[in-house]
Amino acid sequence: MVKYLTETLDFTFAALADPTRRAILERLSFGDSSVTELAAPFDVSPPAISKQLRVLERAGLLTQEKDGRIRRCRLEAQPMKEAVEWIAQYQKFWEDKLESLANFLENISPEDSTPKEHDSTENDSEGRKP
Amino acid sequence: MTQSTPQTGISLKVTKTIKAPRERVFAAWTQPELPHQWWGAHESFSAPIAEVDLKVGGKYRFGMLEPGKDAPYVSYGIYQEVVEPEKLVFTWAFEKMPGDDADFTPAETLVTVEFIDKDGATEVVITHERFPDEHMRDEHQQGWDGCLEGLDRLFASSN
Numbered sequence: 001m002v003k004y005l006t007e008t009l010d011f012t013f014a015a016l017a018d019p020t021r022r023a024i025l026e027r028l029s030f031g032d033s034s035v036t037e038l039a040a041p042f043d044v045s046p047p048a049i050s051k052q053l054r055v056l057e058r059a060g061l062l063t064q065e066k067d068g069r070i071r072r073c074r075l076e077a078q079p080m081k082e083a084v085e086w087i088a089q090y091q092k093f094w095e096d097k098l099e100s101l102a103n104f105l106e107n108i109s110p111e112d113s114t115p116k117e118h119d120s121t122e123n124d125s126e127g128r129k130p
Numbered sequence: 131m132t133q134s135t136p137q138t139g140i141s142l143k144v145t146k147t148i149k150a151p152r153e154r155v156f157a158a159w160t161q162p163e164l165p166h167q168w169w170g171a172h173e174s175f176s177a178p179i180a181e182v183d184l185k186v187g188g189k190y191r192f193g194m195l196e197p198g199k200d201a202p203y204v205s206y207g208i209y210q211e212v213v214e215p216e217k218l219v220f221t222w223a224f225e226k227m228p229g230d231d232a233d234f235t236p237a238e239t240l241v242t243v244e245f246i247d248k249d250g251a252t253e254v255v256i257t258h259e260r261f262p263d264e265h266m267r268d269e270h271q272q273g274w275d276g277c278l279e280g281l282d283r284l285f286a287s288s289n
Binding site: 020035040042043044045046047048050051053054064066069070071 | 196201225229230234236265271
């Protein structure tokens with residue numbers, strides 16, 4: 001099971017590690033699409049788009065079926081769910097850290113408010129950066 | 131290049147009878163000014179590039195432009211056999227495009243086009259071999275169907 005999951009995650013993250021493939025998945029999240037429609041926004045050669053679709057297919061993120069002469073592609077979201085679950089394990093880590101930070105901020109005495117203000121100023125300026 | 135191409139045995143064959151003598155149909159493939167008028171995977175495509183060096187070892191480049199796109203899909207290859215007006219055999223690959231991965235090299239495949247006389251009309255038989263996978267084969271099948279429909283329209287309109 002662990003090995004199976006590791007392999008699935010390998011394929012999923014490898015498939016997602018490309019802007020064209022992510023854009024294809026985004027397009028498919030709005031509904032099924034023909035290969036021609038999927039290729040339309042990109043300046044890629046027909047064999048290159050085929051290769052991208054194969055990578056997504058191998059990762060189980062996409063299925064194709066023939067509708068007459070047209071191939072239609074469909075998003076299969078299950079492997080992404082497993083990826084999200086893997087990432088979600090780290091949510092506890094972040095939540096714990098944030099809780100520590102909250103505790104720390106609460107325990108700062110009211111007179112000693114300088115670091116607090118300094119922090120928020122810094123955050124603000126960070127936020128304004130483009 | 132060919133030695134690294136796996137011989138998969140995945141191939142296609144498309145056939146269409148064109149209402150014109152085979153000398154003229156052969157010319158539509160081989161006289162550089164003519165492919166502009168019919169080449170393309172779909173009726174809506176235009177054909178801005180057609181270069182033909184018609185001899186064994188000579189190179190060709192055919193480009194088809196999809197509506198709304200900036201760059202054409204350019205296929206190219208080398209003529210392996212030229213038997214006027216019966217047969218053309220040429221290698222076939224797509225040129226790299228701006229959005230392709232830097233390390234992506236499309237597989238080289240092989241196309242045979244036969245022009246068979248059918249009582250003054252011409253049966254065009256396209257055999258396309260050595261596809262790396264079935265998906266690419268299916269895409270080409272659709273593309274060749276579109277091309278042959280274009281060829282049919284060319285002669286339907288000129289007759």
